[in-house]
Amino acid sequence: MKKIIRHRQPNRSFGGDIGVYIILIIAGAxxxxxxxxxxxxxxxxxxELMKFPQEFIVHHxxxxxxxxxxxxxxxxWVPFSxxxxxxxxxxxxxxxxxxxIGSMGGYVxxxxxxxxxxxxxxxxxxxxxxxxYVISIPVYLxxxxxxxxxxxxxxxxxxxxxxxxxxxxxxxxxxxxxxxxEAAKIDGAKEWGIFTKIVMPNVKPAWLTCIIMSVQAxxxxxxSTYLYSEELKTLxxxxxxxxxxxxxxxxxxxxxxxVMMIVPIGVFIFSQSNILETMANSGIKD
Amino acid sequence: xxxxxxLYFRKKKRDRQIAWKKMKMYKSCYLFIAPFLLxxxxxxxxxxxxxxxxxxxxxxxxxxxxxxxxxNYVNLLLADDVFITAAKNTFxxxxxxxxxxxxxxFVFAWLINELPRYLRAIAVVVFYAPAxxxxxxxxxxxxxxxxxxxxxxxxxxxxxxxxQLWLSNPKYMTMFVIIVSLWMSLGTGFLAFVAGLQxxxxxxxxxxxVDGIKNRFQELWYITLPNMKPMLVFGAITAIAxxxxxxxxxxxxxxxxxxxxxxxxxxxxxxxxxSVRFEMGYASAIATILFLAMILCNxxxxxxxxRVGRKKKRQTILLRAExxxxxxx
Numbered sequence: 001m002k003k004i005i006r007h008r009q010p011n012r013s014f015g016g017d018i019g020v021y022i023i024l025i026i027a028g029a030x031x032x033x034x035x036x037x038x039x040x041x042x043x044x045x046x047x048e049l050m051k052f053p054q055e056f057i058v059h060h061x062x063x064x065x066x067x068x069x070x071x072x073x074x075x076x077w078v079p080f081s082x083x084x085x086x087x088x089x090x091x092x093x094x095x096x097x098x099x100x101i102g103s104m105g106g107y108v109x110x111x112x113x114x115x116x117x118x119x120x121x122x123x124x125x126x127x128x129x130x131x132x133y134v135i136s137i138p139v140y141l142x143x144x145x146x147x148x149x150x151x152x153x154x155x156x157x158x159x160x161x162x163x164x165x166x167x168x169x170x171x172x173x174x175x176x177x178x179x180x181x182e183a184a185k186i187d188g189a190k191e192w193g194i195f196t197k198i199v200m201p202n203v204k205p206a207w208l209t210c211i212i213m214s215v216q217a218x219x220x221x222x223x224s225t226y227l228y229s230e231e232l233k234t235l236x237x238x239x240x241x242x243x244x245x246x247x248x249x250x251x252x253x254x255x256x257x258x259v260m261m262i263v264p265i266g267v268f269i270f271s272q273s274n275i276l277e278t279m280a281n282s283g284i285k286d
Numbered sequence: 287x288x289x290x291x292x293l294y295f296r297k298k299k300r301d302r303q304i305a306w307k308k309m310k311m312y313k314s315c316y317l318f319i320a321p322f323l324l325x326x327x328x329x330x331x332x333x334x335x336x337x338x339x340x341x342x343x344x345x346x347x348x349x350x351x352x353x354x355x356x357x358n359y360v361n362l363l364l365a366d367d368v369f370i371t372a373a374k375n376t377f378x379x380x381x382x383x384x385x386x387x388x389x390x391x392f393v394f395a396w397l398i399n400e401l402p403r404y405l406r407a408i409a410v411v412v413f414y415a416p417a418x419x420x421x422x423x424x425x426x427x428x429x430x431x432x433x434x435x436x437x438x439x440x441x442x443x444x445x446x447x448x449x450q451l452w453l454s455n456p457k458y459m460t461m462f463v464i465i466v467s468l469w470m471s472l473g474t475g476f477l478a479f480v481a482g483l484q485x486x487x488x489x490x491x492x493x494x495x496v497d498g499i500k501n502r503f504q505e506l507w508y509i510t511l512p513n514m515k516p517m518l519v520f521g522a523i524t525a526i527a528x529x530x531x532x533x534x535x536x537x538x539x540x541x542x543x544x545x546x547x548x549x550x551x552x553x554x555x556x557x558x559x560x561s562v563r564f565e566m567g568y569a570s571a572i573a574t575i576l577f578l579a580m581i582l583c584n585x586x587x588x589x590x591x592x593r594v595g596r597k598k599k600r601q602t603i604l605l606r607a608e609x610x611x612x613x614x615x
Contacts (some may be wrong), residue, residue: 011501020400027394028412031469036439038425038529053440079472091309107323114312115305120319127330129527129580133553133564134573137560138333161329164474166322191314213474220420261422263304265415272407279481283516284523284541 035261042066042258048251049250052131065228065255072242072252074134078230080238087235090152099210101160106169106170107199113182121170124163125284136225143226159218165210171281172206191211208271216264236260329432334577340570347564358571369572371547372555375460375528379551380583382464384529387471388521394472395479396506410480417473427464427539429452452539456548463536464551464614469529470535475521482517486510522587530580533557 007251036056043061057230070148073080108114109121137160148154184194200207239260244255268275309316327499341358343351362369398409429437430452435584439449452458490509490596499505526563534555536542539547550574 001402005581011495011499011505013501016502017400020397024394024397024409027411031472032412033414034425034469035422037429038419038422041372041425041428050435052441054437056437083419092343101321101325105319108315108318110310112315115317117475120323124329125324125523126581126584127326128398128523129530129584130330130334132557133531133533134577134580135333135337137566137569137573138336139329141336141566142328152374160322163326187521191318195318216420227494234313248495249572253325254385257422257424261419262469264418264420265411268414268418271412275477276410276481276484279477280485282478282520283482283514284519285516 034236038052038254038257041254044250044251049254051133061107061177065251068249069239069242069252069255069259072245073238076238078233082231083233083235083238086152086232087219089104090155090223090234093152093186094156094218095211095214096231097156097164098160098165098214100212103169103173103200103203103207104195105166106173109170110167110173111176111178115208122165124170127163128167130168132267140225142224150228150232153231155218155221162214164213164284167281168209168213168278169203169206170281172278174204175281205274208274212264212267212271212275215267219263220260288387308465313565337570337573337577342347343567345567345570347566352568354567357525358568359575362568362571362575368547368550369552369555372550374551375548375550376532376552377530378460379464379467380526380529383467383471383532384525384583386476387468387528389519391472391476392467392479392518392524395476395483398480399483410477413472414476416470417476421538423466423470423535423540424538426462430539431463431563450578454545456546457538458547459544460542463539466535466539467528467532471525473524473528475524478520478524479518480516482514483510487515518593519588522591523584526580526583530576530583551578575603 033056040056040058042065043063044058045062045064048055048059048259070080073083109117143149143154143158146153150156180198180202181194184198189197220236222240223233223248224237227233227237239256241258242249245252341349342353342355343355344357345351348454394413397404398413401409403466428435430454431437432439432449436449436452438452442449450458452462490513491505494505494509499508510568531553532551536544536549536551537554543555544550553576556569556572556576558564559572
């Protein structure tokens with residue numbers, strides 16, 4: 001007992017620690033139970049999904065819901081692989097583009113004090129608030145004017161304007177020591193060489209974080225505002241069509257929820273330490 | 287007089303030349319940031335400007351916009367009862383979800399930081415999962431459903447209470463929209479707090495222990511919070527964005543329009559006029575007002591956060607001075 005007490009951090013009481021655990025367990029249960037219900041529903045056979053009263057735990061888990069889901073997707077006249085390709089293509093293209101544009105901008109904002117850099121950065125910080133619907137109508141009008149409706153460009157290019165990527169990149173790149181860049185300059189490296197050979201390899205955690213943030217934003221987005229041809233539509237759109245089929249498709253709908261949820265959470269679990277390392281630099285000093 | 291003016295203009299010209307030289311010196315910087323700036327201008331700044339201009343017109347996409355002055359704003363503020371309801375609801379949602387979500391993010395990040403390392407990693411996933419699970423919040427419409435599928439109603443029946451129409455009775459709708467929003471509110475800001483707390487120098491806590499800090503609350507107030515200020519600013523910005531953009535959750539849970547417009551928000555109103563009625567001018571006026579509200583809120587929060595930081599700094603200094611006095615005695 002004495003040993004435990006000696007190893008404890010200063011300023012921590014036993015009662016307080018127990019309180020911390022109790023609060024976290026209760027709150028954690030509130031956070032996770034609805035998500036566990038999504039998981040359990042996805043494996044419930046039809047009779048358990050319709051049961052009254054509803055039960056949380058699945059008694060006879062089955063994969064039939066997933067089989068049904070792929071069956072329905074197989075019936076549509078645009079093959080399932082096409083929806084998957086569309087989503088992957090849009091997600092990858094928009095993510096890579098945003099990553100390159102954001103890290104180029106973030107690099108000069110972090111390392112050079114050029115005229116206007118402060119103004120640009122404060123604009124970026126203000127724009128962090130405006131994700132969403134405030135500008136959705138004019139953006140749509142601009143996309144129409146550019147004749148991008150019903151092409152892959154419509155969901156991809158406007159995404160490059162989102163500011164979280166460049167913001168996190170800039171904050172993270174401020175941690176690269178200036179001496180490293182100066183040494184490279186003395187050795188005769190050009191600006192572009194410094195950027196690709198020294199800066200980029202040093203900010204891998206920030207890349208991963210930006211990739212994950214944009215994958216989260218893009219993966220679940222049906223993009224139905226801009227894409228009208230069936231062969232351009234995305235996986236979330238196709239899945240939501242399956243899920244909207246009423247009572248007969250309740251099983252498949254439950255499977256859809258699990259499929260859509262598991263990708264971002266899984267990606268986060270695998271990259272948590274990198275994300276936290278990046279977010280440690282996200283603070284805004286005055 | 288003429289002489290001074292000439293001097294003034296000559297100085298102006300010189301300043302401009304210096305600025306131009308400086309900009310030329312940083313030519314490669316501008317090249318680096320140009321792709322982002324171009325996208326940012328076209329898809330962020332230009333839309334805001336267009337929205338502002340369209341808000342003074344009648345525009346239904348088919349006909350060219352027709353200038354009607356302040357009519358949209360007059361109608362919006364004086365004649366549109368639904369907008370007033372929506373504004374009130376948004377005010378309530380933003381006023382509760384913003385600050386409470388912000389506080390919860392910080393409190394849970396702080397509590398999680400007390401855990402041992404591996405438990406902490408699990409706890410971060412558990413608390414962050416709802417925010418990234420996308421449309422998984424739809425599961426709440428099963429939990430709260432008013433037909434035989436509803437979980438909450440099964441519980442109500444089991445304990446001998448009357449089942450309720452949770453999602454169509456205005457008495458309960460606001461409450462559940464707030465609960466589900468808070469459930470999802472531990473997002474990017476929460477991650478920033480977790481990361482920031484891990485980054486605080488341990489030796490500061492040890493020094494504070496020696497200086498006579500007695501418990502975890504004093505640690506929080508005198509060391510953790512002042513150290514966390516940059517994260518707190520970032521978290522506030524994401525919290526404002528979350529608080530004003532409430533629209534998906536009420537729509538998914540209660541439908542659009544909801545009973546008596548009980549959970550109708552400004553953004554739902556905007557979507558209604560923008561993508562259902564195609565009254566783009568009117569919708570732009572709504573967007574402009576929302577935009578102004580966000581900026582105002584941002585300024586307010588930053589002013590408050592600035593003051594909090596300063597006050598704390600003073601207190602830390604006072605504390606140190608007191609400790610020194612104690613030592614002398």
